[in-house]
Amino acid sequence: MMISTAQAAELLGISATRVRFLLSKGRVKGAYKVGRTWVIPLFDGMPVVTPGTRGPKRNWSKRTNYTKAVIHVNQKVIRQNHNTGERNPVIT
Numbered sequence: 001m002m003i004s005t006a007q008a009a010e011l012l013g014i015s016a017t018r019v020r021f022l023l024s025k026g027r028v029k030g031a032y033k034v035g036r037t038w039v040i041p042l043f044d045g046m047p048v049v050t051p052g053t054r055g056p057k058r059n060w061s062k063r064t065n066y067t068k069a070v071i072h073v074n075q076k077v078i079r080q081n082h083n084t085g086e087r088n089p090v091i092t
Contacts, residue, residue, distance in 0.1 A: 001042045008040045008047045022049055 005023065009016040022028050023038050029048035030041040040047045077090045 002039045003042060003047070005038050005040065011046055012049070027052065 005019045006016050009019045012019065023031055027050045028040055029050065032039055072092050074090050074092050077088055081088055
């Protein structure tokens with residue numbers, strides 16, 4: 001048996017606008033358009049609507065991974081500066 005969008009909305013307990021949205025997304029099984037009207041088949045007395053999927057992952061909460069800076073302090077240069085009184089850079 002075939003029904004219209006208004007009849008499907010009444011059976012599903014949702015608005016006709018929502019049924020048309022589900023039809024446009026291809027989520028009603030076996031439904032097709034004849035001219036300007038949708039024809040919806042019944043399976044065991046009810047139209048079959050496939051469940052939707054979750055939306056895309058949110059971008060606003062992504063945290064950027066910062067790499068930790070590694071500083072190497074050269075102990076040999078520190079001792080050499082201490083002994084000679086020079087001021088050579090100790091970070092390499």
